[in-house]
Amino acid sequence: MAGKMAVADTASRADALVIGGGPAxxxxxxxxxxxGLSVLLADQKPSLARKFLMAGKSGLNITHDSTPAAFRAAFGAATWLHPALDAFGPREAIAFCEALGQETFTGSTGRVFPKAMKASPLLRAWLARLAGKGLQTRTRWRWQGDLGPFTFETPEGATEIAPRVTVLALGGASWRRLGSDGAWALPLASAGIPLTPFAPSNSGLWVRWSDHMRRHFGAPLKNVAFRAGDLTSQGEAVISERGLEGGGLYPLTPALREGAPLKIDLAPGLSMDDVARRLARRRGKESLSNRLRKALNLAPQAQALLMEWGRPLPGDAAELAACVKYLTAQHDGLRPMDEAISTAGGIQADALDTGFMLNSHPGIFAAGEMLDWEAPTGGFLLTASMATGLCAGRAAARYGRADARL
Incomplete structure (x- = not known):
């Protein structure tokens, strides 16, 4: 790197370097x-865990109350994560929170929340515990992409550090303003580390709405089911000015990325035959809107979607039932990657050993969303980030202690 290196501080002699101050x-x-290793934690932002704090503003999903098998299934083909998830799964995530004085509760959908419902009390308690263990933290330190010695641009100038072990935990490529900019991908690819290109995950959809939908902007879609390809999800979504978004939709992102059509079941609690029978019971000059409301209990926003994407609506009850049960959404694809909650892609599994160490760069580990996996929101994503961080940290500690004895 051009320019004179800044005078090194005591942090430059830390045994271990962690780059990235999110959960992983x-x-x-x-x-x-x-x-027992001394640690320097460096982050490019003025404060740590900014994405974690933002994600927790509307209620922090710390994990999901699932059986081990069901929890692992949420990660699809990324079976190489299973040992880390078995070591730190839902029970361990709950115990982690409660050890920091944050009691938890489980919602009706299985999502687990701290009772405070925010990330900030948990983060404050966590950082205080780490400080008590001797953590050294440096913020506004931007890593320059080299893989040892590690150089940073800092407020005091350029700084170089040569630790025994390093853990990279730099996040994915969404929410750039919070620090997850994916800028690390280029230097790692240049170093020959195999990467899968980034793609949006847990993403909303672009929709160009008709004018009649304006009055429904901000309205929640409840009691509906979504399908795309082989994936199904039943949960809440929101009609926004720019499209559809929400936890009920996000798990379908992998199929939607591949071009699968989005089908919406507006009456998931009823069979097709049940819907057809109810719709066939016409009472006098009852309007279609009233019939949909009374027969199927469709909310105004659900009826609006039916009108938006189903018109001209068929008069035959069986055909109308098929429209209600298999409404095809017309959209313009996923929202931009930087608006996605998370990203797929990253360091490929075959670039890593079982402790998430880079095979080509002994002593350098990676964790969190840098790795090539994806998971739905609702606690799965956060728990896996923490699980891979724990696994990488433990493996790095073993490597660092062995290195010290040489």
Whole structure:
């Protein structure tokens, strides 16, 4: 790097370096500290875990109350994550929160929340615990992409660090303003590390609505089911000015990325025959809107979607029932990657050993959304980020202790 290096501070002599202060990086940090290594945690932003705090503003899903098998199934083909998820799954995530003084509760959908419903109390308690264990933190340190010695642009100038072990926990490629900009991909690819290109995950859809939909902007879609390809999801979504978004839709992102049509079941609690029978019971000059409301209990926003994408609506009850049960959404694809909650893609599994160390760069580990996996929201994503951070941190600690004895 051009320019004179800044005078090194005591942090340059840390045993371990963790780059990235989100949940994965913090978990790796704690594992390293618990193993007796001194740790420097560096982050490019003015404060740590900004995406974590933003995600928790509307209610922090710390994990999902699932059986181990059901929890693992949410990660699809990424079976290489299973050992990490078995070591830190829903029970361990709950115990982690409660050890920090944050009681939890489980919602009706299986999502687990801290009772405070926010990320900030949990983060404050966590950072205080890490500080008590001797953590050194540096913010506004931007890693320059080299793989040892590691150089940073800092407020004090360029700084170089050569630790025994390093954990990279730099996030994916969404929410750039919070630090997950994916800029690390280029230097890692240049170093020959195999990467899968980034793609949006847990993403909303672009929809060019007709004018009649304006009065429904911000309205929730409840008691509906979504299907795309082989994936199904039943949960809430929101009609927004720019399209559709929400937890009920996000798990379908992998299929939608591949071009599968989105089908919406507006009456998931009824069979097709039930819907047809109810719709056939016409009472006098009852309007179609009243018939849909009375027969199927369709909310105004659900009826609006039926009108938006189903017109001209068939008069035959069986054909109308098929429209209600298999309404095809007309959209312009996924929203931009930076608006997605998370990203797919990243460091491929065959680039890593079982402790998430880079095979081509011994002593350098990676964790969190940098790795090539994806999972739905609702606690799966966060727990897996923490699980991979813990696994990488423990493996890095073993490597660092062995290295010190050479």
């Amino acid at each position: 990086g913090l978990m790796a940090t704690e594992a390293l500290l618990d193993a």
